Amino acid sequence: MRDAVSLAGIALCALTAVLTVRETRREFVPYLLLGTSALLLGACLPGVGEAVTFAKTLADLVGEAPVTAVLRALGIAWMTSAAAEMCRGAGEAQIAGWVETAGKVELAVLSLPFLRDLLAAAGFSA
Amino acid sequence: MIRKDGAGKRIFTLFCACLCFFALGAEIRAETYVFRAEDCSAGTERAWDRFREALPPSAAEAVDGVDLADPAGTIAILRDRTDPGRLFSRLRETFGNALRTVIPAAAPLAGLLLLAAAVKTAVPSGPTADAFGRVVRLAAAASVWGLAADALRLARDAAGTLCSLAELLVPVAEGICLLGGGVTESRVARVGMMLALTVVEEIAGRILVPASSALLGLTAVGSSGGFAASFAAGLRKMILRAWQILTLSAAFLLGTQSSLARSADSLGMRWTKFALSSFVPVAGGALSEAWGAMSAGVRFLRGAGGIGGILALTAAAVPAAAPLLLWQWTFGLGRFAAGALGLTDLEKLLDGARGVTELLSAFVLYGIGIFVVALALFAGIGR
Numbered sequence: 001m002r003d004a005v006s007l008a009g010i011a012l013c014a015l016t017a018v019l020t021v022r023e024t025r026r027e028f029v030p031y032l033l034l035g036t037s038a039l040l041l042g043a044c045l046p047g048v049g050e051a052v053t054f055a056k057t058l059a060d061l062v063g064e065a066p067v068t069a070v071l072r073a074l075g076i077a078w079m080t081s082a083a084a085e086m087c088r089g090a091g092e093a094q095i096a097g098w099v100e101t102a103g104k105v106e107l108a109v110l111s112l113p114f115l116r117d118l119l120a121a122a123g124f125s126a
Numbered sequence: 127m128i129r130k131d132g133a134g135k136r137i138f139t140l141f142c143a144c145l146c147f148f149a150l151g152a153e154i155r156a157e158t159y160v161f162r163a164e165d166c167s168a169g170t171e172r173a174w175d176r177f178r179e180a181l182p183p184s185a186a187e188a189v190d191g192v193d194l195a196d197p198a199g200t201i202a203i204l205r206d207r208t209d210p211g212r213l214f215s216r217l218r219e220t221f222g223n224a225l226r227t228v229i230p231a232a233a234p235l236a237g238l239l240l241l242a243a244a245v246k247t248a249v250p251s252g253p254t255a256d257a258f259g260r261v262v263r264l265a266a267a268a269s270v271w272g273l274a275a276d277a278l279r280l281a282r283d284a285a286g287t288l289c290s291l292a293e294l295l296v297p298v299a300e301g302i303c304l305l306g307g308g309v310t311e312s313r314v315a316r317v318g319m320m321l322a323l324t325v326v327e328e329i330a331g332r333i334l335v336p337a338s339s340a341l342l343g344l345t346a347v348g349s350s351g352g353f354a355a356s357f358a359a360g361l362r363k364m365i366l367r368a369w370q371i372l373t374l375s376a377a378f379l380l381g382t383q384s385s386l387a388r389s390a391d392s393l394g395m396r397w398t399k400f401a402l403s404s405f406v407p408v409a410g411g412a413l414s415e416a417w418g419a420m421s422a423g424v425r426f427l428r429g430a431g432g433i434g435g436i437l438a439l440t441a442a443a444v445p446a447a448a449p450l451l452l453w454q455w456t457f458g459l460g461r462f463a464a465g466a467l468g469l470t471d472l473e474k475l476l477d478g479a480r481g482v483t484e485l486l487s488a489f490v491l492y493g494i495g496i497f498v499v500a501l502a503l504f505a506g507i508g509r
Binding site for chain 2: 080110117
């Protein structure tokens, strides 16, 4: 609860700063946005340790491959989404689009081993 | 009054000659008949021993002590083995063993549901969310397909065991029918059992295995709905209905053929008894009674062979069918859990897997049913 309140407070402060700086020094706005995003992402990192522990428990149940692949896919989705939002915030929609495309290609490559397993189970092995 | 003139003496002499001839001849024919019956009986016993040797250990226990050379004793043993309390405890033990196999194997399914539910809340919105969703669906499909492929292997093994054991029972049924003079019925029993064997083997190899793989593939592709999912559901229902109609038709055909053959043989046997008692002097009545006693003995043998066969087949095939039922319920439970956790894609995938295992368990159970009906008709249960 306390962490969520702190994060909300940081976000509101950053918003106020951006609105103020935009009136006077427009060129500093992207840097403010980048800094705020990095701060908020960094605040989420302590929770990742607990998620990794839970993922190890699930890996024992499900198997290493699916859990690792899903978590990697989640990481790719987060990074892609964060980068695309930053680019859009800075007014660069084209870069944001290419970042998202790169993320989709990464996710497609990640799903290839499962497609191979499904084809092998169906009897279409190379 | 016997006339003592020349014609009367000739008739009396002829009568005595015929009497001696038939008395001696009937005795020889009876010995020959007994010899042939023993030879036929030895062949049937050898076929029964081959059947018992081929049984898996769990099924061999069900017919332990059953000896066709002693039908009366065997009936007592089978009466004990078909005790409802004993059968229920065996069934409970079978399902308990199956549960101990299925629960550890179903752990990946539970882990997958938890992973998907945990990850679902953390997925960022945007264009990459769809791509991420596809990765999760493919990972889930690969895991579920692995579990369903195990179920498919179980069904194929169960069908193989059922067919190989039923094939060994065919000479037993044929031999017992011939012992009782049921020539037509032995032919019908052979043809009927071979027909059931062919149907089960061909359906398993040519239709069931490819259809189940195709259904799993369609389910994996169509887990988000659309044409593939509806086509898979429709195909599954069609295969299930076709199999039900086929097995019911085969059972009806076996029943009618068996009934007609038995009527024909019964008519032949009654005529033989009448001929023996009417046309064979002196020994004819005794032969007719011996034939009747032998027929009663063969009815004991039919009961022993038929009920023993039913017990052995079900004891061999039910332990293979029990895990299939449990997998069907496990996938059903998983579907319910996926629905409760809001994982609609996984819910459809698990529903597809449940449908495939339902098809496999129906195939095995109906397959067992068709052989049980054939053996019950042979044993004359309910007559």
